[in-house]
Amino acid sequence: MSDDRRAEVGAPDAEISDVESLICADLDRHQKAKRRHFVPALLLMVLSAASMFLVAGIRPDLLDQPAWVLAIHAALWALCLVALPAIGVGLWFPPRWQRVGLVLLAVVLTAYTTLGLASADANFSFSIDHCGVIVLAYGAALLGLGVVSGAFAQRRRSAASYWIAGGVSLTTLQTLTFQCPKTGMAHIVWNHLGGAIVLMTLAGAVGVWAHRRRQKLAA
Amino acid sequence: MSPPQAQALYPLMERYVDGDKRAFRELYALLNPRLRGFLMKMIRNEPVVEDLLQLAMLKAHVARDRFEVQGSDADGSVQAWYFTIARNAAMDWLRKQNRGAQKVVATGASELRVANHADERPNVEDAVASEERREEIIVRVREAIAQLPPGQRAVLEMHKLEGMSMAQVAEKLGVREGAVRVRAHRGYKALAKLLGSSSLAWLWLSLDGKELPWS
Numbered sequence: 174m175s176d177d178r179r180a181e182v183g184a185p186d187a188e189i190s191d192v193e194s195l196i197c198a199d200l201d202r203h204q205k206a207k208r209r210h211f212v213p214a215l216l217l218m219v220l221s222a223a224s225m226f227l228v229a230g231i232r233p234d235l236l237d238q239p240a241w242v243l244a245i246h247a248a249l250w251a252l253c254l255v256a257l258p259a260i261g262v263g264l265w266f267p268p269r270w271q272r273v274g275l276v277l278l279a280v281v282l283t284a285y286t287t288l289g290l291a292s293a294d295a296n297f298s299f300s301i302d303h304c305g306v307i308v309l310a311y312g313a314a315l316l317g318l319g320v321v322s323g324a325f326a327q328r329r330r331s332a333a334s335y336w337i338a339g340g341v342s343l344t345t346l347q348t349l350t351f352q353c354p355k356t357g358m359a360h361i362v363w364n365h366l367g368g369a370i371v372l373m374t375l376a377g378a379v380g381v382w383a384h385r386r387r388q389k390l391a392a
Numbered sequence: 393m394s395p396p397q398a399q400a401l402y403p404l405m406e407r408y409v410d411g412d413k414r415a416f417r418e419l420y421a422l423l424n425p426r427l428r429g430f431l432m433k434m435i436r437n438e439p440v441v442e443d444l445l446q447l448a449m450l451k452a453h454v455a456r457d458r459f460e461v462q463g464s465d466a467d468g469s470v471q472a473w474y475f476t477i478a479r480n481a482a483m484d485w486l487r488k489q490n491r492g493a494q495k496v497v498a499t500g501a502s503e504l505r506v507a508n509h510a511d512e513r514p515n516v517e518d519a520v521a522s523e524e525r526r527e528e529i530i531v532r533v534r535e536a537i538a539q540l541p542p543g544q545r546a547v548l549e550m551h552k553l554e555g556m557s558m559a560q561v562a563e564k565l566g567v568r569e570g571a572v573r574v575r576a577h578r579g580y581k582a583l584a585k586l587l588g589s590s591s592l593a594w595l596w597l598s599l600d601g602k603e604l605p606w607s
Contacts, residue, residue, distance in 0.1 A: 191580050192446035193420055196453045198584035200413045207411065263410040328410045329457075391457075 207264055207327060214322050218254055218315060222348045225311065232354040242289065246347070249282045253343030261336030262327040276339075283343060287350055287365055288358070304353050304360065308368030309375075312345040316376050325380040326387030334380025342373035402466035409456050420449070423471070427478045434482045444485060448478040536586040544579035547572055 236243075256275060259265040267275070319325055319341060325334045346369040353365070401422060407415035427448065431441040452474055461469045537545055550561045551572075558576070562569040 191576065192449045193417070194577055195580050195584045196416060196420075196449065197413050198581045199453065200408075200411055200416060202585065203411050204413070263412070266407050266410070266412040266415065329406060333410075 204264065207262055210322060210324075211259070211262055211264060214318060214324060215254060215258070217318060218344060221311075221315065222344065225348050226351065229352050231351050234354070235351060242286075245282055246286055246351075249279070249286055249343065249347055252279050252282070253340050253347060257336045257340035257343070258324065261333050261340065262324050263333070279339065279343060283346065283369075287346060287361060302360065302364055304349060304355070304364040305368040308345050308349055308365065308372055311348065312341060312369075312372035312376065315341045315344060316372075316379055319376075320379065320383045323387065325383040331381045331384040331388075334384050335377050338373055338376035338380050341376050342369045345369060345372060400467060401470035402461070405459065405470045409459065419470075423474050426471070427474060430475060431478055431482055434479070435485070440485065444478065444481045448474065448481045451481065452477050532587060533583075536583050539586060540579055540582055544575045544582065547575040548579045548583070551576055 252275065256265070257279070260267065260272065260275075316338075319337055324337050327333070346365060349365055349368075353360075355361070401419060404415045404419040404422070408419055424445070427445055428441060431444055431448075432438070435441050435444065455477075459470070459473055462472070463469065537548060540548065546565065547561055550556045550564065551558065556564070558569050558572050562572040565572065
């Protein structure tokens with residue numbers, strides 16, 4: 174195999190046969206098609222969050238936070254908008270330890286960003302207010318986008334739907350965290366986090382349903 | 393023959409089916425020597441084994457979404473699946489060889505033999521549909537080849553359609569064999585793009601071109 178050919182296929186040591194390069198080219202084509210669907214869906218999600226900020230504004234104390242806190246928020250945005258959905262639709266295939274790390278990171282960062290600005294007010298009222306409703310309504314819209322775009326049915330195993338469900342729920346929660354100025358612990362735990370957990374459960378169930386339906390139609 | 397012990401094939405297969413190119417390459421590297429050894433025991437002809445191996449990998453690729461784990465051994469299922477496809481490809485080839493030999497040796501008795509194997513023959517509708525599909529694919533492949541740059545086109549035509557080896561092509565074109573392989577590789581990549589997901593066209597490409605009415 175010539176150096177030119179080795180460089181082209183990106184495998185310096187392995188012998189690349191014609192069939193291997195044909196199949197790799199076909200897989201590349203499929204991945205490109207997936208990206209063509211993924212990018213507009215990502216833009217729609219970003220636009221929807223931006224629209225929410227334009228309509229309802231951003232909480233006044235958000236930009237007063239130190240730069241590293243804002244960096245954590247940015248990392249969480251990247252996780253929920255890009256990393257988790259990319260795994261869910263099969264555009265990124267990190268090894269198991271990285272997947273576990275991403276999940277743990279998402280949980281820790283979410284807890285920090287959501288509760289970080291909360292006060293020590295532990296006066297739990299167990300009430301659902303409009304923030305809980307916003308989480309579910311906005312989340313349902315993003316979920317609908319996922320179902321219509323076929324994002325839940327891109328991978329072979331239905332368990333992959335949970336990655337997209339996680340992305341949808343975290344995006345919704347982050348959007349609300351950027352907007353809601355309330356700092357009461359009871360409000361945040363019940364309406365923000367509680368709403369997000371309900372949304373994630375719902376999104377997971379809908380995702381698995383959409384996946385199975387698509388598989389059944391394809392069979 | 394019992395296949396050798398499988399190692400962590402299933403996770404690679406899952407990722408490959410989901411579109412992971414790296415997983416496919418790892419899977420290919422693991423399975424290729426095993427399948428080659430398996431086919432060599434059946435066929436004992438290296439160039440034919442190479443063609444059958446490529447054909448088996450293409451068939452498996454086209455059918456990858458239909459792979460299912462059988463029983464509790466997921467890794468073993470992957471290996472068994474590939475071995476079954478390779479064995480079927482080899483059996484088809486052996487049958488075809490056998491039929492060809494019988495045709496040459498005993499043309500006088502062919503009518504009797506055809507009558508005995510009437511059930512194996514496709515019906516008229518199937519034959520017509522198959523012929524139409526075949527012609528459509530041939531036109532598509534021919535159009536795709538025509539779109540290739542002249543250097544790549546010449547190599548593919550000589551290698552796949554005229555059945556020449558890479559060394560023969562290199563000699564005829566007066567270039568190094570390595571250069572011919574580079575052109576062929578680029579040509580195949582370009583063809584894969586041009587032909588899209590037409591799996592049948594892929595399968596035709598993987599067959600010996602001499603069997604096709606290209607001209």
